Amino acid sequence: MCTYTTIKGSVDGSAKGPGSSWFHVSDVTVYFDHPVHAMADHTLNIDFADPSKGPSARVALELTAESARQLVAAIQEALAAVPAELAA
Amino acid sequence: MCSMSNSLTATTVRISGHDGDEIEAYLARPQGDERRGGVVVIHHMPGYDRATKEIVRRFAELGYDAICPNLHFREAPGAAPDDAAAVSRANGGVPDPRLLGDVAAAVAHLRALDSSNGKVGVIGYCSGGRQAVLVACNQDVDAAVDCYGAFVTGTPPEGFPLKVTNLVDQLPGLRAPLLGLFGAEDTHPSPGQVAELEQILSAHRKDFEFHSYEGAGHAFFSVDRPAYNVPAANDGWERITAFYAKHLGG
Numbered sequence: 474m475c476t477y478t479t480i481k482g483s484v485d486g487s488a489k490g491p492g493s494s495w496f497h498v499s500d501v502t503v504y505f506d507h508p509v510h511a512m513a514d515h516t517l518n519i520d521f522a523d524p525s526k527g528p529s530a531r532v533a534l535e536l537t538a539e540s541a542r543q544l545v546a547a548i549q550e551a552l553a554a555v556p557a558e559l560a561a
Numbered sequence: 562m563c564s565m566s567n568s569l570t571a572t573t574v575r576i577s578g579h580d581g582d583e584i585e586a587y588l589a590r591p592q593g594d595e596r597r598g599g600v601v602v603i604h605h606m607p608g609y610d611r612a613t614k615e616i617v618r619r620f621a622e623l624g625y626d627a628i629c630p631n632l633h634f635r636e637a638p639g640a641a642p643d644d645a646a647a648v649s650r651a652n653g654g655v656p657d658p659r660l661l662g663d664v665a666a667a668v669a670h671l672r673a674l675d676s677s678n679g680k681v682g683v684i685g686y687c688s689g690g691r692q693a694v695l696v697a698c699n700q701d702v703d704a705a706v707d708c709y710g711a712f713v714t715g716t717p718p719e720g721f722p723l724k725v726t727n728l729v730d731q732l733p734g735l736r737a738p739l740l741g742l743f744g745a746e747d748t749h750p751s752p753g754q755v756a757e758l759e760q761i762l763s764a765h766r767k768d769f770e771f772h773s774y775e776g777a778g779h780a781f782f783s784v785d786r787p788a789y790n791v792p793a794a795n796d797g798w799e800r801i802t803a804f805y806a807k808h809l810g811g
């Protein structure tokens with residue numbers, strides 16, 4: 474199915490992407506839909522982008538639902554393991 | 562109808578789309594100067610990609626002048642199809658008025674070809690399936706094919722970020738024969754939503770033909786994805802070939 478479901482957010486960080494270059498990322502788009510490359514019918518897809526640098530300034534992830542859940546848990550675990558003042 | 566020699570040419574052209582914006586389109590044409598129908602291919606949400614261009618060339622091999630407008634061209638001219646699709650998605654998708662303007666330009670381009678017999682059909686996949694029905698409710702085309710388009714009926718969820726609505730209020734205006742090809746295992750559109758569409762079209766005495774394939778889910782024509790379903794895709798292509806021969810030939 475095409476879920477069309479799309480969640481947008483703002484982020485502040487950097488990503489290493491096209492041409493092995495680092496770039497600042499300002500936008501994130503999250504959606505559960507057909508992947509372009511992953512061998513699964515549906516994946517949790519995350520695009521980190523800097524729209525001011527054009528469409529190719531994007532790092533794309535396509536994760537199976539289970540992988541996405543593991544990623545969420547890993548991020549939360551990593552954040553929980555550091556002193557609050559560092560992760561503020 | 563079938564191309565006599567199987568020879569064809571394929572090229573990228575520019576057309577004047579909605580609001581006069583210049584957009585690119587992929588055009589494939591059979592060799593020879595016999596009169597023939599045309600087909601506008603509306604690409605799926607992942608964009609104007611290689612698999613879609615293969616579909617365009619297949620219609621040329623079947624004997625039609627075929628064109629696919631790049632619906633994401635404005636957001637990302639020259640970008641890779643997946644990057645362009647990502648930008649389009651982040652911006653809320655392709656607005657319906659713009660889609661109609663771009664497809665109208667593609668239809669006009671086909672009808673202006675020396676080889677045109679004046680008849681043009683439209684076919685769309687995934688989000689393009691809904692858009693093919695939208696076109697057939699608003700423009701003069703001779704046949705339309707909806708391949709598993711979601712939200713022709715049914716209601717997008719609350720707070721939906723993409724600007725998509727169902728077409729229920731427009732269906733009474735459907736003005737072309739419609740072929741619908743669906744996967745029985747699909748959930749967007751679900752078998753219930755397909756049944757609702759069937760019921761509405763019957764009530765309005767529209768000319769339509771639907772096929773739902775057991776064991777097939779969404780995107781069963783996608784040769785480069787796990788959803789590809791050989792029996793459904795093969796039968797679907799046969800249905801499309803017969804449908805267009807009936808409505809676009811001569």
